[in-house]
Amino acid sequence: MPDSSSTMTTHSEPHMKPLVVGERSFNSRLVLGTGKYASMELMKDALDASGTEVVTVAVRRERLYNEQGQSLLDFLDLDRYTVLPNTAGCFSAEDAVRVARLGRELLEQLGNPGASWVKLEVLGDKKTLLPDPVGTLEATRQLVKDGFSVMCYSSDDPISAMRIKDAGATSVMPAGSPIGSGQGILNENNIVLCLELLKQGDPDYPVIVDAGVGQASDVARAMELGADGVLLNTAVAHATDPVQMAHAMRHATLAGQQSYLAGRIDKKLYATASSPMEGAISYIPGE
Amino acid sequence: MQINLNGKSHETPEGTTIAGLIEQLNLADQACAVEVNKALVTKVNHATHTLSEGDTVELVTLVGGG
Numbered sequence: 001m002p003d004s005s006s007t008m009t010t011h012s013e014p015h016m017k018p019l020v021v022g023e024r025s026f027n028s029r030l031v032l033g034t035g036k037y038a039s040m041e042l043m044k045d046a047l048d049a050s051g052t053e054v055v056t057v058a059v060r061r062e063r064l065y066n067e068q069g070q071s072l073l074d075f076l077d078l079d080r081y082t083v084l085p086n087t088a089g090c091f092s093a094e095d096a097v098r099v100a101r102l103g104r105e106l107l108e109q110l111g112n113p114g115a116s117w118v119k120l121e122v123l124g125d126k127k128t129l130l131p132d133p134v135g136t137l138e139a140t141r142q143l144v145k146d147g148f149s150v151m152c153y154s155s156d157d158p159i160s161a162m163r164i165k166d167a168g169a170t171s172v173m174p175a176g177s178p179i180g181s182g183q184g185i186l187n188e189n190n191i192v193l194c195l196e197l198l199k200q201g202d203p204d205y206p207v208i209v210d211a212g213v214g215q216a217s218d219v220a221r222a223m224e225l226g227a228d229g230v231l232l233n234t235a236v237a238h239a240t241d242p243v244q245m246a247h248a249m250r251h252a253t254l255a256g257q258q259s260y261l262a263g264r265i266d267k268k269l270y271a272t273a274s275s276p277m278e279g280a281i282s283y284i285p286g287e
Numbered sequence: 288m289q290i291n292l293n294g295k296s297h298e299t300p301e302g303t304t305i306a307g308l309i310e311q312l313n314l315a316d317q318a319c320a321v322e323v324n325k326a327l328v329t330k331v332n333h334a335t336h337t338l339s340e341g342d343t344v345e346l347v348t349l350v351g352g353g
Contacts, residue, residue, distance in 0.1 A: 037351065061347055072349055088353065098322065098325060211353075233353030
Protein backbone atom coordinates (compact mmCIF):
# COMPACT_ATOMS: atom_id res chain seq x y z
CA MET A 1 0.00 0.00 0.00
CA PRO A 2 1.47 3.38 -0.92
CA ASP A 3 1.78 5.71 2.01
CA SER A 4 -0.29 8.76 1.14
CA SER A 5 1.20 10.70 4.03
CA SER A 6 4.61 10.66 2.33
CA THR A 7 3.51 13.57 0.11
CA MET A 8 2.35 15.68 3.02
CA THR A 9 4.49 18.29 4.70
CA THR A 10 4.81 18.62 8.43
CA HIS A 11 4.77 22.42 8.25
CA SER A 12 1.60 24.27 7.44
CA GLU A 13 1.62 27.04 4.83
CA PRO A 14 2.81 30.33 6.28
CA HIS A 15 0.01 32.73 7.03
CA MET A 16 -0.37 35.04 4.04
CA LYS A 17 -1.43 38.62 4.58
CA PRO A 18 -4.58 39.64 2.73
CA LEU A 19 -4.51 42.08 -0.17
CA VAL A 20 -5.81 45.37 1.19
CA VAL A 21 -7.11 47.89 -1.33
CA GLY A 22 -8.61 50.95 0.31
CA GLU A 23 -11.44 49.70 2.51
CA ARG A 24 -11.42 46.27 0.91
CA SER A 25 -9.50 43.16 1.88
CA PHE A 26 -9.06 39.92 -0.09
CA ASN A 27 -7.34 36.63 0.57
CA SER A 28 -6.55 36.10 -3.10
CA ARG A 29 -4.10 38.44 -4.80
CA LEU A 30 -5.25 37.48 -8.26
CA VAL A 31 -7.83 39.54 -10.14
CA LEU A 32 -9.37 37.86 -13.15
CA GLY A 33 -11.13 39.27 -16.18
CA THR A 34 -14.36 37.77 -17.49
CA GLY A 35 -13.84 38.47 -21.19
CA LYS A 36 -12.93 36.32 -24.19
CA TYR A 37 -13.91 32.89 -22.82
CA ALA A 38 -15.22 30.33 -25.33
CA SER A 39 -18.30 29.89 -23.14
CA MET A 40 -19.81 31.30 -19.97
CA GLU A 41 -19.56 27.85 -18.34
CA LEU A 42 -15.81 27.78 -19.00
CA MET A 43 -15.45 31.27 -17.52
CA LYS A 44 -17.30 30.21 -14.39
CA ASP A 45 -15.07 27.14 -13.93
CA ALA A 46 -11.88 29.12 -14.59
CA LEU A 47 -12.82 31.81 -12.06
CA ASP A 48 -13.51 29.08 -9.53
CA ALA A 49 -10.17 27.36 -10.20
CA SER A 50 -8.22 30.62 -9.92
CA GLY A 51 -9.39 31.24 -6.37
CA THR A 52 -9.97 34.89 -7.25
CA GLU A 53 -12.35 37.05 -5.24
CA VAL A 54 -12.37 40.01 -7.64
CA VAL A 55 -13.47 39.91 -11.26
CA THR A 56 -13.43 42.67 -13.84
CA VAL A 57 -16.34 43.35 -16.19
CA ALA A 58 -17.06 45.80 -19.00
CA VAL A 59 -20.01 48.15 -19.54
CA ARG A 60 -21.58 47.84 -22.96
CA ARG A 61 -24.75 48.68 -24.84
CA GLU A 62 -27.59 46.25 -24.24
CA ARG A 63 -27.98 44.15 -27.39
CA LEU A 64 -31.53 45.32 -27.99
CA TYR A 65 -32.18 43.91 -31.37
CA ASN A 66 -30.20 40.67 -31.19
CA GLU A 67 -31.41 37.26 -30.24
CA GLN A 68 -31.20 37.26 -26.46
CA GLY A 69 -27.91 35.52 -25.76
CA GLN A 70 -26.52 34.32 -22.45
CA SER A 71 -26.03 37.05 -19.90
CA LEU A 72 -22.77 37.33 -17.99
CA LEU A 73 -24.76 38.01 -14.85
CA ASP A 74 -26.40 34.58 -15.03
CA PHE A 75 -22.94 33.02 -14.65
CA LEU A 76 -21.39 35.30 -12.07
CA ASP A 77 -21.99 34.55 -8.40
CA LEU A 78 -22.43 38.07 -7.06
CA ASP A 79 -22.33 36.84 -3.47
CA ARG A 80 -18.91 35.32 -4.07
CA TYR A 81 -17.14 37.89 -6.24
CA THR A 82 -16.57 41.60 -5.82
CA VAL A 83 -17.09 42.99 -9.30
CA LEU A 84 -14.63 45.59 -10.60
CA PRO A 85 -16.23 47.42 -13.55
CA ASN A 86 -13.77 48.77 -16.11
CA THR A 87 -13.77 51.66 -18.53
CA ALA A 88 -12.19 49.60 -21.30
CA GLY A 89 -12.64 51.05 -24.75
CA CYS A 90 -12.62 54.67 -23.57
CA PHE A 91 -10.26 57.03 -25.37
CA SER A 92 -11.07 60.22 -23.45
CA ALA A 93 -11.39 61.20 -19.81
CA GLU A 94 -14.96 62.34 -20.44
CA ASP A 95 -16.06 58.95 -21.79
CA ALA A 96 -14.24 57.07 -19.04
CA VAL A 97 -16.05 59.11 -16.38
CA ARG A 98 -19.42 58.42 -18.07
CA VAL A 99 -18.73 54.69 -18.25
CA ALA A 100 -17.53 54.60 -14.63
CA ARG A 101 -20.79 56.22 -13.51
CA LEU A 102 -22.84 53.73 -15.54
CA GLY A 103 -20.86 50.84 -14.04
CA ARG A 104 -21.47 52.14 -10.53
CA GLU A 105 -25.20 52.45 -11.28
CA LEU A 106 -25.34 48.83 -12.49
CA LEU A 107 -23.52 47.45 -9.47
CA GLU A 108 -25.65 49.49 -7.10
CA GLN A 109 -28.74 47.94 -8.73
CA LEU A 110 -27.17 44.51 -8.23
CA GLY A 111 -26.20 45.25 -4.62
CA ASN A 112 -22.57 44.27 -5.26
CA PRO A 113 -19.79 45.81 -3.11
CA GLY A 114 -17.93 46.68 -6.31
CA ALA A 115 -20.23 49.66 -6.90
CA SER A 116 -17.87 52.26 -5.49
CA TRP A 117 -14.70 51.34 -7.35
CA VAL A 118 -13.64 51.33 -10.95
CA LYS A 119 -10.81 49.97 -13.04
CA LEU A 120 -9.92 53.11 -14.93
CA GLU A 121 -8.59 52.75 -18.46
CA VAL A 122 -8.16 55.76 -20.69
CA LEU A 123 -6.53 54.51 -23.85
CA GLY A 124 -4.35 56.51 -26.18
CA ASP A 125 -4.20 54.31 -29.23
CA LYS A 126 -6.29 51.51 -30.71
CA LYS A 127 -3.46 49.30 -31.89
CA THR A 128 -1.31 49.22 -28.76
CA LEU A 129 -4.08 49.93 -26.21
CA LEU A 130 -1.45 51.87 -24.29
CA PRO A 131 -2.86 54.31 -21.76
CA ASP A 132 -3.19 58.04 -22.47
CA PRO A 133 -1.29 59.53 -19.52
CA VAL A 134 -2.99 62.93 -19.72
CA GLY A 135 -6.54 61.56 -20.06
CA THR A 136 -5.84 59.03 -17.31
CA LEU A 137 -4.84 61.79 -14.89
CA GLU A 138 -7.85 63.96 -15.78
CA ALA A 139 -10.25 61.06 -15.31
CA THR A 140 -8.60 59.99 -12.04
CA ARG A 141 -9.05 63.47 -10.58
CA GLN A 142 -12.71 63.65 -11.65
CA LEU A 143 -13.59 60.16 -10.43
CA VAL A 144 -11.89 60.69 -7.06
CA LYS A 145 -13.96 63.89 -6.76
CA ASP A 146 -17.05 61.78 -7.53
CA GLY A 147 -16.23 59.46 -4.63
CA PHE A 148 -14.86 56.55 -6.64
CA SER A 149 -12.08 54.33 -5.45
CA VAL A 150 -9.91 54.38 -8.60
CA MET A 151 -7.90 51.34 -9.61
CA CYS A 152 -5.85 52.83 -12.38
CA TYR A 153 -4.38 51.04 -15.38
CA SER A 154 -1.13 52.75 -16.24
CA SER A 155 2.00 52.27 -18.31
CA ASP A 156 5.06 51.01 -16.45
CA ASP A 157 6.51 54.53 -16.43
CA PRO A 158 7.34 55.22 -12.77
CA ILE A 159 6.71 58.97 -13.00
CA SER A 160 3.27 58.49 -14.60
CA ALA A 161 2.50 55.99 -11.85
CA MET A 162 3.50 58.52 -9.20
CA ARG A 163 1.37 61.28 -10.75
CA ILE A 164 -1.65 58.95 -10.78
CA LYS A 165 -1.15 58.14 -7.10
CA ASP A 166 -0.81 61.86 -6.34
CA ALA A 167 -4.13 62.43 -8.16
CA GLY A 168 -5.79 60.19 -5.58
CA ALA A 169 -5.89 56.71 -7.13
CA THR A 170 -6.47 53.94 -4.59
CA SER A 171 -4.16 51.65 -6.54
CA VAL A 172 -1.88 52.11 -9.53
CA MET A 173 -1.83 49.14 -11.87
CA PRO A 174 1.17 49.28 -14.22
CA ALA A 175 1.13 47.09 -17.31
CA GLY A 176 3.74 44.37 -17.67
CA SER A 177 3.33 44.60 -21.46
CA PRO A 178 0.46 45.57 -23.80
CA ILE A 179 -3.03 44.26 -22.99
CA GLY A 180 -3.61 40.73 -24.26
CA SER A 181 -0.09 40.50 -25.72
CA GLY A 182 1.09 37.64 -23.51
CA GLN A 183 4.62 39.12 -23.46
CA GLY A 184 4.91 39.03 -19.69
CA ILE A 185 6.90 41.73 -17.91
CA LEU A 186 8.99 43.49 -20.53
CA ASN A 187 10.74 45.95 -18.25
CA GLU A 188 11.28 44.55 -14.80
CA ASN A 189 13.35 47.56 -13.81
CA ASN A 190 10.43 49.89 -14.47
CA ILE A 191 8.07 47.73 -12.40
CA VAL A 192 10.62 47.75 -9.56
CA LEU A 193 10.93 51.54 -9.84
CA CYS A 194 7.12 51.89 -9.87
CA LEU A 195 6.97 49.81 -6.69
CA GLU A 196 9.76 51.80 -5.06
CA LEU A 197 8.29 55.21 -5.84
CA LEU A 198 4.67 54.30 -5.10
CA LYS A 199 5.52 52.64 -1.78
CA GLN A 200 8.02 55.27 -0.60
CA GLY A 201 6.86 56.19 2.92
CA ASP A 202 3.65 54.27 2.20
CA PRO A 203 4.66 50.59 2.12
CA ASP A 204 1.09 49.28 2.11
CA TYR A 205 0.05 51.25 -1.00
CA PRO A 206 -1.33 48.53 -3.31
CA VAL A 207 0.37 48.09 -6.68
CA ILE A 208 -1.14 45.51 -9.00
CA VAL A 209 0.53 44.41 -12.23
CA ASP A 210 -2.18 44.60 -14.87
CA ALA A 211 -1.94 43.33 -18.43
CA GLY A 212 0.51 41.39 -20.53
CA VAL A 213 0.61 38.11 -18.60
CA GLY A 214 1.14 35.10 -20.87
CA GLN A 215 1.90 32.27 -18.48
CA ALA A 216 2.07 31.42 -14.79
CA SER A 217 5.75 32.33 -14.43
CA ASP A 218 4.91 35.92 -15.44
CA VAL A 219 2.56 36.11 -12.45
CA ALA A 220 5.14 34.58 -10.13
CA ARG A 221 7.73 37.07 -11.41
CA ALA A 222 5.46 40.05 -10.78
CA MET A 223 4.86 38.85 -7.24
CA GLU A 224 8.60 38.18 -6.73
CA LEU A 225 9.31 41.76 -7.74
CA GLY A 226 7.06 42.83 -4.86
CA ALA A 227 3.74 43.53 -6.56
CA ASP A 228 0.70 43.25 -4.31
CA GLY A 229 -1.35 41.43 -6.90
CA VAL A 230 -1.81 40.61 -10.57
CA LEU A 231 -4.75 41.27 -12.86
CA LEU A 232 -5.08 39.11 -15.97
CA ASN A 233 -7.65 37.86 -18.44
CA THR A 234 -6.45 36.62 -21.84
CA ALA A 235 -3.72 34.32 -20.50
CA VAL A 236 -6.43 32.21 -18.87
CA ALA A 237 -9.36 32.80 -21.24
CA HIS A 238 -7.36 31.90 -24.36
CA ALA A 239 -5.19 29.14 -22.88
CA THR A 240 -5.75 25.75 -24.48
CA ASP A 241 -7.13 24.61 -21.13
CA PRO A 242 -8.36 27.72 -19.30
CA VAL A 243 -9.30 25.88 -16.09
CA GLN A 244 -5.87 24.28 -15.77
CA MET A 245 -4.20 27.63 -16.48
CA ALA A 246 -6.39 29.25 -13.82
CA HIS A 247 -5.10 26.69 -11.30
CA ALA A 248 -1.54 27.47 -12.44
CA MET A 249 -2.13 31.21 -11.96
CA ARG A 250 -3.41 30.63 -8.43
CA HIS A 251 -0.30 28.62 -7.52
CA ALA A 252 2.00 31.12 -9.24
CA THR A 253 0.53 34.00 -7.27
CA LEU A 254 1.14 32.21 -4.00
CA ALA A 255 4.56 30.90 -5.01
CA GLY A 256 5.69 34.34 -6.17
CA GLN A 257 4.47 36.05 -3.05
CA GLN A 258 6.04 33.48 -0.74
CA SER A 259 9.30 33.66 -2.67
CA TYR A 260 9.30 37.46 -2.31
CA LEU A 261 8.52 37.32 1.41
CA ALA A 262 11.06 34.56 2.05
CA GLY A 263 13.87 36.75 0.70
CA ARG A 264 15.98 35.44 -2.14
CA ILE A 265 19.73 34.81 -1.96
CA ASP A 266 22.17 37.23 -3.52
CA LYS A 267 23.38 36.40 -7.02
CA LYS A 268 27.06 35.46 -7.18
CA LEU A 269 29.41 35.07 -10.12
CA TYR A 270 31.00 31.83 -8.87
CA ALA A 271 29.56 28.59 -7.60
CA THR A 272 29.27 27.73 -3.93
CA ALA A 273 29.08 23.98 -3.30
CA SER A 274 26.09 22.66 -1.42
CA SER A 275 27.99 19.53 -0.35
CA PRO A 276 31.00 19.97 1.93
CA MET A 277 34.46 19.71 0.34
CA GLU A 278 35.83 18.56 3.67
CA GLY A 279 35.97 14.81 3.89
CA ALA A 280 35.64 14.30 0.14
CA ILE A 281 37.62 11.20 -0.88
CA SER A 282 38.11 12.44 -4.43
CA TYR A 283 41.04 14.28 -5.99
CA ILE A 284 40.29 18.01 -5.93
CA PRO A 285 42.22 20.03 -8.55
CA GLY A 286 44.58 22.60 -7.05
CA GLU A 287 44.53 21.06 -3.55
CA MET B 288 -41.32 60.56 -31.59
CA GLN B 289 -37.81 59.64 -32.61
CA ILE B 290 -35.03 59.14 -30.13
CA ASN B 291 -31.54 57.80 -30.69
CA LEU B 292 -31.23 54.58 -28.72
CA ASN B 293 -27.84 52.89 -28.47
CA GLY B 294 -26.68 54.53 -31.67
CA LYS B 295 -29.80 53.78 -33.72
CA SER B 296 -32.95 55.71 -34.47
CA HIS B 297 -35.86 54.43 -32.37
CA GLU B 298 -39.57 55.26 -32.49
CA THR B 299 -41.33 55.61 -29.14
CA PRO B 300 -44.65 57.24 -28.13
CA GLU B 301 -44.70 60.86 -26.90
CA GLY B 302 -44.38 61.04 -23.14
CA THR B 303 -42.45 57.80 -22.78
CA THR B 304 -40.51 57.62 -19.52
CA ILE B 305 -37.27 55.71 -19.14
CA ALA B 306 -39.12 53.06 -17.14
CA GLY B 307 -41.67 52.89 -19.99
CA LEU B 308 -38.94 52.47 -22.59
CA ILE B 309 -37.31 49.67 -20.58
CA GLU B 310 -40.73 48.01 -20.31
CA GLN B 311 -41.30 48.29 -24.09
CA LEU B 312 -37.93 46.63 -24.68
CA ASN B 313 -38.79 43.75 -22.31
CA LEU B 314 -35.78 44.57 -20.15
CA ALA B 315 -37.61 45.30 -16.91
CA ASP B 316 -36.09 42.28 -15.17
CA GLN B 317 -32.53 42.97 -16.39
CA ALA B 318 -29.87 45.08 -14.77
CA CYS B 319 -29.50 48.10 -17.02
CA ALA B 320 -28.17 51.60 -16.57
CA VAL B 321 -29.37 54.56 -18.58
CA GLU B 322 -27.80 57.74 -19.81
CA VAL B 323 -29.79 60.49 -21.51
CA ASN B 324 -27.77 63.04 -23.49
CA LYS B 325 -24.58 61.86 -21.76
CA ALA B 326 -25.98 62.30 -18.24
CA LEU B 327 -26.67 59.30 -16.02
CA VAL B 328 -30.28 58.87 -14.89
CA THR B 329 -30.32 56.66 -11.79
CA LYS B 330 -32.90 53.93 -11.40
CA VAL B 331 -34.95 55.82 -8.81
CA ASN B 332 -35.63 58.45 -11.48
CA HIS B 333 -36.50 56.07 -14.35
CA ALA B 334 -40.23 56.28 -13.69
CA THR B 335 -40.33 60.08 -13.61
CA HIS B 336 -37.83 61.01 -16.33
CA THR B 337 -39.81 61.67 -19.52
CA LEU B 338 -37.92 61.38 -22.79
CA SER B 339 -38.03 64.13 -25.42
CA GLU B 340 -37.86 64.10 -29.21
CA GLY B 341 -34.23 63.74 -30.34
CA ASP B 342 -32.89 62.52 -27.00
CA THR B 343 -29.79 60.38 -27.20
CA VAL B 344 -30.27 57.41 -24.91
CA GLU B 345 -27.64 54.84 -23.94
CA LEU B 346 -28.93 51.70 -22.30
CA VAL B 347 -26.10 49.54 -21.00
CA THR B 348 -25.41 46.39 -19.04
CA LEU B 349 -22.40 44.40 -17.83
CA VAL B 350 -20.53 42.06 -20.17
CA GLY B 351 -17.34 40.04 -19.92
CA GLY B 352 -14.22 42.20 -19.89
CA GLY B 353 -10.68 42.45 -18.59
